[in-house]
Amino acid sequence: MEHTLHTLKSTVSDLTQEISATSLLATSEVEEFRIRFLGQKRGVITHLFKVIPTLPKEDRREAGQLLNSLRSVAQSKLDSANLAGNQLTDHSSQIDLTLPGRQNQWRGSLHPITLALTKITNIFYRMGFTIAEGPEIEDDWHNFTALNFPDDHPARDMQDTLFIDEGNPDQSRIMMRTHTSPVQIRMMVAGDPPFRLIAPGRVYRNETITYKSYCLFHQVEGLVIDEGVTMADLKTTIYSFAHAFFGKNVKLRYRPSFFPFTEPSAELDIWWELPDHPDGGRWMEVLGSGMVHPNVLKAVGIDPERYTGYAFGMGVERPAMLHYDIKDIRTLYENDIRFLSQF
Ligand code: DAH
Numbered sequence: 001m002e003h004t005l006h007t008l009k010s011t012v013s014d015l016t017q018e019i020s021a022t023s024l025l026a027t028s029e030v031e032e033f034r035i036r037f038l039g040q041k042r043g044v045i046t047h048l049f050k051v052i053p054t055l056p057k058e059d060r061r062e063a064g065q066l067l068n069s070l071r072s073v074a075q076s077k078l079d080s081a082n083l084a085g086n087q088l089t090d091h092s093s094q095i096d097l098t099l100p101g102r103q104n105q106w107r108g109s110l111h112p113i114t115l116a117l118t119k120i121t122n123i124f125y126r127m128g129f130t131i132a133e134g135p136e137i138e139d140d141w142h143n144f145t146a147l148n149f150p151d152d153h154p155a156r157d158m159q160d161t162l163f164i165d166e167g168n169p170d171q172s173r174i175m176m177r178t179h180t181s182p183v184q185i186r187m188m189v190a191g192d193p194p195f196r197l198i199a200p201g202r203v204y205r206n207e208t209i210t211y212k213s214y215c216l217f218h219q220v221e222g223l224v225i226d227e228g229v230t231m232a233d234l235k236t237t238i239y240s241f242a243h244a245f246f247g248k249n250v251k252l253r254y255r256p257s258f259f260p261f262t263e264p265s266a267e268l269d270i271w272w273e274l275p276d277h278p279d280g281g282r283w284m285e286v287l288g289s290g291m292v293h294p295n296v297l298k299a300v301g302i303d304p305e306r307y308t309g310y311a312f313g314m315g316v317e318r319p320a321m322l323h324y325d326i327k328d329i330r331t332l333y334e335n336d337i338r339f340l341s342q343f
Contacts, residue, residue, distance in 0.1 A: 003051045005059040012066050015044065019073055024081035033081070037074040045071050112343050113218055113332055116320035117200055120220050123244045124198045127237065129222065132199045134183035137164065140173040142182035146299040147261040162204050162215070176204035180221035181261060184292075184311060187223065188300040193307050194226035200316075211328040218316035223292075225302065225309030231264070231291055234310035238268055238289060245319065246270055253283060262290020262311055272322065284322065287314035 003011075019037070024030045037045050045067065052063050110118070121131060134142075144156055154160065155178060165174040183199035199221040207213045224233070235254060242252055251271035259265045269283040289312035294304035317329055324343065326332065331339050 003048075003054070005055060005063060008048070008051060008055075008063055009066065011048070012070050015070060016073055019077055022077070024077070027085060030078065030081045030085065033074075034078055038071070038078065045074060109341065109343055111332075111340065112320050112324050112326065113316055115343060116316050116323065117218060117220070119245060120241075120314070120316065120319075121198060121200055123241055124220075124222065127240065129196050129198045132183055132187050132197045133201060134177075134180070134186045134199060136177055136202055136204070138175055138177040138182050140175070142185045143175060143177050143179075146185045146296065147181055148293050148295040148299070149260045153260065158206065160205055162206050178205055179203050179313060180219040181311070181313060183221055184223045184261075184296075185300060188225070188297075188302060193302060193309075194224075195309070196224050196226075198222045209330065211330070212318075214317070214329050214333065216333075217329075220314050220316060222289075222312040223309065224311075225292065225297075225307050227307060229308045229310060231310070234289055234291065234312070237310075238287065238312055242268060242270065242286070257288060257290075259288055259290055261293050261296050262288075263293045265290035284318070286319065287312050289313070 015037075022033065024033055035043065037043055040046060048067055048070075052060050052067070055063055125131070140156075144153070149155060161178050162176040163173055164176065165172075180199050180201050180203060183201070187195060187197060187199075201219065201221075202216055203219050204216050207215050209215060222237075224237075238254075239252065242250060253269040253271070254266055255269065257265045257267040265288065267288050268286045270286050271281055272284045273281040289310065292309045292311050297304040297307060297309075317332060320326065320332070321329065
């Protein structure tokens with residue numbers, strides 16, 4: 001069709017009306033609209049721009065303005081349809097306002113061993129003990145010899161101990177420490193009495209793994225050295241601890257025992273109520289303790305005629321298992337979220 005400025009004007013006004021009357025809802029309608037009006041090849045407006053050079057020179061400027069404004073009417077129709085379309089998909093597919101809110105983002109919690117350790121150390125901290133640490137890789141002297149273990153003691157055997165370096169059999173063997181007692185030795189070598197400390201940490205043994213034994217576990221060691229310290233101080237301290245940890249009504253038994261590094265030695269048991277048990281429960285060993293052996297004091301250069309002291313050592317896993325009713329020690333090391341999130 002041949003165009004004059006006049007026919008062009010009426011075409012533009014028809015198209016403007018058509019555009020404003022169009023409602024673009026479906027995505028396919030939006031695309032059809034784009035092709036019909038603004039398509040690079042067959043778009044109506046694109047086509048009309050080609051008319052301009054055929055018009056008399058004096059009409060071309062006005063024709064250009066008309067077509068530019070028609071094009072921006074079409075373009076803004078398209079833009080607002082696209083915008084509405086995006087919002088439509090946002091609301092319909094990504095946010096469902098009728099769903100209940102998500103209450104719990106993942107929130108961490110403390111491991112039951114950490115909880116038990118913290119409880120134990122807090123009790124001793126309140127009784128005036130400081131906290132010491134020692135290495136988990138030890139040598140024979142700190143782990144055994146200085147603690148008055150005889151050369152043929154079974155704990156020095158491959159059966160119980162994870163040796164890293166067999167070395168020569170006397171003093172230079174390197175091992176994973178089998179207990180926290182070597183921290184007593186390290187602290188006494190490094191400082192001068194009085195001492196009043198606990199030493200929490202990991203220990204390792206070459207154990208057969210079962211529901212109640214694992215190759216690694218935790219202990220808390222205690223050491224008090226001063227002038228005039230007696231067994232009455234020891235008993236009072238560990239009874240106070242037991243009442244604070246297990247409750248005032250706990251039933252306790254303190255009975256003689258043996259450890260190479262204490263003399264005399266005693267162990268503390270607590271009564272574990274078990275309704276199904278024929279005796280209504282059973283005694284559970286909680287800690288070993290005693291008066292520090294004079295040979296240990298001599299090994300670290302402390303005069304046993306002047307200073308006396310006591311020591312104790314307890315496991316952490318068993319009290320934690322009792323407290324939280326955990327039936328198998330292995331669950332403490334498996335890092336299963338379903339288990340851990342209960343604490
Ligand atoms: N070290 C001992 C163990 O692992 C526990 C122990 C007993 C520690 C008596 C002590 C103590 O300090 O006096 O079996």
